């Protein structure tokens with residue numbers, strides 16, 4: 001993959017006495033992969049500024065190449081790294097969307113934002129496609145999406161275990177005007193169907209009904225917002241039904257800019273809240289379309305001082321953090337950062353309504369509980385919750401990361417010196433997993449870390 005850095009087998013983080021500084025965030029994963037697919041489905045060429053460069057976007061770009069979609073990355077010479085520019089030539093037109101290659105084998109790594117929407121797009125467009133990923137991808141559910149599509153005439157077959165990738169997509173025939181999909185395992189299934197609804201709404205409206213409680217709702221807002229930028233509006237009946245009127249199709253917006261990643265912001269903001277600050281992240285703020293900016297509210301409830309502009313957020317400490325007891329269904333990714341920040345809070349922090357953690361990069365409830373306990377925390381783990389009571393002083397430990405970028409990034413925070421609860425030397429095993437969304441994470445973390453104890 002293009003983003004491989006030369007990472008060692010492990011990284012040892014010395015105790016950090018103080019954090020301060022400004023971090024320019026990498027592009028949002030959720031926005032990047034949505035924009036790439038929408039650009040490919042649209043009519044016209046889209047210029048994308050500041051696309052995330054990471055494993056998850058690399059697999060999406062490779063898939064577009066395999067499908068025959070033409071895209072380029074501009075060589076900006078000395079400006080490279082300041083602003084990234086990609087151009088994608090859309091495969092949409094008056095006759096619908098036609099990818100040049102009708103047969104392809106697509107490796108999707110462990111990118112949910114790639115495999116789920118692409119499965120829907122390829123099932124609707126039709127062809128002879130196989131989609132597969134890393135071993136963990138083959139343990140992450142996709143059955144609700146496949147059921148929704150096959151029920152209306154798609155031809156998607158499981159070539160491994162039923163309900164999971166790998167998949168083989170054959171040419172189906174979808175004419176239905178109404179589909180239904182479960183919303184309680186992953187919101188990405190609804191996102192996938194929404195993104196392809198205009199491809200189905202040829203000559204008739206298409207309505208998608210959501211069965212069961214929809215989780216991770218702010219990600220649906222990102223989907224709807226970006227569809228609008230590409231010229232398609234969706235009528236919403238609460239969170240229960242979504243209708244795309246007949247005759248709409250995606251058109252390139254010309255140039256589109258990718259915001260900084262709000263989930264990636266959470267580690268730096270938490271660092272500022274724990275160990276002095278101020279730490280400012282640039283690239284997300286009040287104007288963001290990402291639900292994870294609401295991480296700042298949770299941090300504020302823990303006692304951090306937060307300030308926000310249109311395109312930046314800043315966090316600093318204001319005395320010891322306090323424990324919180326909150327529902328984190330709306331911010332499942334950034335919520336992991338709260339679980340580690342809880343090491344520095346007075347009292348027991350409870351994270352509720354996080355069952356989806358169990359089907360992400362790893363079983364994140366189990367992994368989080370195991371690794372927090374290594375540092376001396378008392379942890380109670382339930383089917384959909386976690387309770388974290390911090391130790392008096394954080395222990396030293398080698399943290400296993402389970403090929404989960406967020407485990408590696410979150411646990412870097414345990415090296416911080418926060419209030420009376422001194423951080424410690426922390427070994428992060430297999431740190432290269434951060435390449436899924438943030439290949440330069442440890443360099444960015446080192447950039448705000450000061451007065452490291454040798």
Ligand SMILES: O=C(O)C1=C[C@@H](OP(=O)(O)O)[C@@H](O)[C@H](O)C1
Pocket residue numbers: 029030031112113185186187188191215216219332333356
């Ligand atoms: O649509 C998206 O971009 C995402 C949705 C969320 O997944 P779930 O809907 O499975 O919770 C989130 O955890 C993931 O990192 C990105």
Ligand SMILES: C=C(OP(=O)(O)O)C(=O)O
Pocket residue numbers: 110111112113333360361406437
């Ligand atoms: C759950 C995540 O990823 P994915 O997009 O693969 O679901 C994540 O990035 O935390």
